[in-house]
Amino acid sequence: MIFFLQFFPLFVRFLPMANRSGALPLLMLIFLTWRGGMPCCAITVDPPEDLAVLDSGRLGRLEIVWRLPSSLMNMTKCQLQYQLEYFNAYKNKWEVLRTLSTTYSAQFDLSKDVQVKVFTILNGECTNNKMIKSKDYSELLVKPPNTGIWDTEATDFTCMYHNMENLECIWTSSQRTPASAQQNLFFWHRLLEQAVECPSYIFSGGVRKGCNFTGKPLPEFSDIYFCVNGSSSEGPLKPAYFSLQIQNHVKAAAPDKLNLQTRPDRHLEISWENPAGKFSVDCLEWEVRHHHVGADGTILSKQIHARNPSLTLTFNNSSEINCFKVRSRLNSYCVDKSIWSDWSPETCHPEMKNIEPTVEPEMTLVSVYIYIAVAIVAILMVSLCVWAAINMKKSKPGKKVDSLLPKLIPKTLTLGVSKICSSKKITTDVMV
Template identity: 70%
Template sequence: MANKSNVLHSLMLIFITWRGSKRCCAMTVDPPEDLAVLDSGRLGQMQITWNPPGSLTKMTKCLPQYQLEYFNTYKNNWETLRTPMRTYSTQFDPSKDVHIRVYTILNGECTNNTMVMSKNCTETILKPPSTGVLDAEAEAFICVYHNMENLECSWTRSLKTPPSALQNLYFWHKSLDQAVECPSYLLSGGIRKGCNFPEKSLPEFTDIYFCVNGSSRDGPLKATFFSLQIQNQVKVTAPDKLHLQTSSDTELEFHWENPAGRLPAHCLEWEVRHRHVGADGKISLNHIHTEKPRLTLPFSNSSERNCFQVRSRLNSYCVDQSFWSDWSHETCHPDLENRESTLGPEMNFVSIYIYIAVVIIVILVVSLCVWAAVNMRKSGPQKKVDSLLPKLLTNNLTRRVSKIYSGKKICTDVVV
């Protein structure tokens, strides 16, 4: 009999528990009320607020929580979070739809410690403003963090941007109270095409939000919004100090120096472009990836030619993304330019000797010409007197001969 009473007691407890759970599962809760979205004037930083449903005003045994869902316009996906608060701030792209929905959650003594969420939600969709010249917004916006020293952002104008338009750039991050205008605009033909930020004026590993808007005679330009972290925009300076040499008859060593600046050496990765010209003139091109600023390759034929270029970027262990640097200048082995440069000084000396000899000859010729001209001026009258003597002598001789033979018959036939 005792066993039967124990069984009945257990069955009664199970029945009571089942009925309680059934009542709990049958319990419903209303969604939040008064959902509002406030623009703080920080380039899309929105404050979302709501109130608990009126049906929970007098509830004391359970403190409501809320499930907030919103569409992240920068990541292009839905974000979900749970909070006991009735306010939340996050960033949106104001040029796109802002979609938000909120649910009420109860969990505690009032629900027998079982979570109950409202079947319905309170939601809102905010449309971007439709004002502005159609299709006249900035395009191809990009920022480059040069050598982790200064940030430069640029954009292009739409084909439909009015010629009279004046574009402006504003930025904001969590350390600023309000959005700030570009400190130094980049101009092209008097037109704003970008913005230059001085060194350390923007924080790293922090979301920074940009807005490019403008005005024109045809009306305001439609604003465009962008978000980024500057450490993901780094472009390294191309390596400029390359060293190439043979360590032995079988190895070719190629190494280079890290770029100057505040770039962490352990974050750099490299790509080497190797151009090989065989003894038969056949050219092959190969790309080699390395995490160290050096490379050793087999070398067997002195009649072959090996040329190298290098570029670098920050690796994925340090940043989410980065830009490749420009390619360095090309260095080769054997270096024909060095051969020419080694012959160059000798050729230069020969050229100098030739120039000196030509100058000396010219000076001598000019000196001789001057000397001759001076002598001719000094000896001019004497030469004229000397030239008259033969004429005078000839005239006197003729007169004397005519006197001797005057009155005499002269034979015309003369035998010599």
């Protein structure tokens, strides 16, 4: 503008000359083009002010708030918007968006730094309809609270959505977790106002190791956030945060009722029923494990992928043995990732009869007592014989072993023991 005021007298002086020479229209066009391209030097675009984050107890769902810059409070001829950038620790990348509002809700991992940047953007008549972004920005960096015993956070957090009906989540306690610790699980999703605690804990050895969500439905295709924290006599445990969508953790039940049927054209039809559950049949895929024993005894095994709950194979002769088992999972068209079910029981053609092992009859309690009594009596008799032999060596030659027995055992056993002892040949000579 100052440049225009300086050269305006020269422009007015040159105007009659341009009019006489016919160059006036060209001169006016150049002037208008130059004027339209002039920068809006009078407008300064400052970054937002009073940037802050507010925690409302939703496990990292924070409200980012700011205020428009004071220099633009009276701006009426321009549209004011903001460019928000924040670091998403769950995805390990910066998220960038533009908004007309001065507040935005975003999810953060509270165990890591909260990083936020906000720019101011002007666009409209005051900028000749050109978008101008502030060179500077407001920035916020919030460190996670340094609370909890070091290295006591839970690890290996995994969830299993059985048949899309029952969700179970388990975790592993740190080796540094005190024995007196009591761990807790809290979760939050978009349908909850506040984070809530696990409805039913899973125990192992009297210690909480997981959570069962039976009867507590959770939304599918929606991020669910978990926090495992705890307390102990030594102080609070370090919290750990996790995020997942439950439809990516479905484990279907094993297929059942596997049927085999032969056809006259030497084809073998295998079919099975879909596992029970609320998932769509179109979302299922199967894997068939085929175990083949040929007529010459050769054994082959292979995996067969199936899109339908049936399969048809050829077989050469009736002396072959074909065995099958099946498992299922949700395909990639329905979920981002899936888990294979357990294998179904194996079914063979021709049917193989299992030979049950012969079970030896169990010893009764009475027979055990008899065996023990016989063993005790035998040990006692042998011990007496040895003791008697030792005493014979010390006594006079004319003294007999039988004379000692009535003092040691009842009369009913004296005769039997005497016979046993007298039948042994006792040698007192020693050869050198």
